[in-house]
Amino acid sequence: MSDVALPALHDLLATARVVALPLVTRFRGIDVREALVFEGPEGWTEFAPFAEYDDIEAATWLAAAIDFGWRTPPSARRDVIPVNATVPAVDADAVPAVLERFPGCRTAKVKVAASDQTLEQDVARVRAVRAAMGPEGRIRVDANGGWNLDQAEHAIHALAPFDLEYVEQPCPDVAELAEIRTRTKYMGIPIAADESVRRADDPLAVAAAGAADLLVVKAAPLGGIRRALDIAERAGLPFVVSSALDTSVGLAMGAHLAAAAPELDFDCGLGTASLLAADVTRDPLLPRDGAIDVRRIDPDPALLDRSRADEDRTAWWLARLERCHAILAEGPGAPSGDAGLADRTG
Numbered sequence: 001m002s003d004v005a006l007p008a009l010h011d012l013l014a015t016a017r018v019v020a021l022p023l024v025t026r027f028r029g030i031d032v033r034e035a036l037v038f039e040g041p042e043g044w045t046e047f048a049p050f051a052e053y054d055d056i057e058a059a060t061w062l063a064a065a066i067d068f069g070w071r072t073p074p075s076a077r078r079d080v081i082p083v084n085a086t087v088p089a090v091d092a093d094a095v096p097a098v099l100e101r102f103p104g105c106r107t108a109k110v111k112v113a114a115s116d117q118t119l120e121q122d123v124a125r126v127r128a129v130r131a132a133m134g135p136e137g138r139i140r141v142d143a144n145g146g147w148n149l150d151q152a153e154h155a156i157h158a159l160a161p162f163d164l165e166y167v168e169q170p171c172p173d174v175a176e177l178a179e180i181r182t183r184t185k186y187m188g189i190p191i192a193a194d195e196s197v198r199r200a201d202d203p204l205a206v207a208a209a210g211a212a213d214l215l216v217v218k219a220a221p222l223g224g225i226r227r228a229l230d231i232a233e234r235a236g237l238p239f240v241v242s243s244a245l246d247t248s249v250g251l252a253m254g255a256h257l258a259a260a261a262p263e264l265d266f267d268c269g270l271g272t273a274s275l276l277a278a279d280v281t282r283d284p285l286l287p288r289d290g291a292i293d294v295r296r297i298d299p300d301p302a303l304l305d306r307s308r309a310d311e312d313r314t315a316w317w318l319a320r321l322e323r324c325h326a327i328l329a330e331g332p333g334a335p336s337g338d339a340g341l342a343d344r345t346g
């Protein structure tokens, strides 16, 4: 943590609430999104690293949550943020119903390379998205590192006719990204790095290796808004701001990151409240006219009660919070996390 003393654990626990929010459609292998929200002097904030992430990786998400709750965000350069529709790995015939949840979005990000699906299913899904959005729509795909080099080359060829804005994390590691970028350069489709930024020991390595044309930048896994902006600036690449399937409290952190970015060249992956069947506020950060607002969210006590996680899961999250707090209390020099992609579901 930089520039603000670590709050005491009891200050975090005083307002901590654990929620379990059902998803509209299965996404990255889960049907329910769990999150811990708590209130700092600046407002409500969120700690929601995915369940399988280890404590070292999760501690960085806690640093981000504390930063957002305890420090005023950097000044906003805009008050609405254009967002993309996020299309999970659904069957092609389910695509129109997904896109309807993202009114006014001119860009769609389509999940591909899911481990239980074929390239034919990916092609059919992207074709359905192109048909729904028309020729002016922008389509990017996200493989979450699900392809090896040859699969990636084959898949990018198969998807190129649908006119891709970029391909996000086609392969798991930096060397493969560099190689696939070289192999597909003649097609003119940019390669974006996501897991190679947010789950790497060195988030700048992918840029230093010239392995990506742009970066996906997320506030929570990178340790907060300022750290994410700093990484993006030092990488010197264009970037897309995205989220991690957060509640509206967590999406507000992403919206404040996007608001502070000097340049916003791409529609942001911050429309994901539309994938939740429940949220913690009656006025969620849902896309309207293709954009979300830049504002903080105060959860509604009745909705926190309604989505309350069960006793076991609540105890699990509170214990995780305590362990991650202890890691931050040790300060910098704590051992760093796994460099690789522990799992490829992102």
Ligand SMILES: O=C(O)CCC(=O)c1ccccc1C(=O)O
Pocket (backbone or CB within 6 Å): 028, 084, 085, 086, 109, 142, 144, 194, 242, 243, 244, 245, 268, 269, 270, 272, 345, 346
């Ligand atoms: O960028 C978006 O459209 C939504 C966010 C998203 O895709 C995502 C959400 C949770 C975990 C991983 C990812 C990802 O970008 O890989």
Ligand SMILES: [Mg+2]
Pocket (backbone or CB within 6 Å): 142, 144, 168, 169, 194, 195, 216, 346
């Ligand atoms: Mg991604």
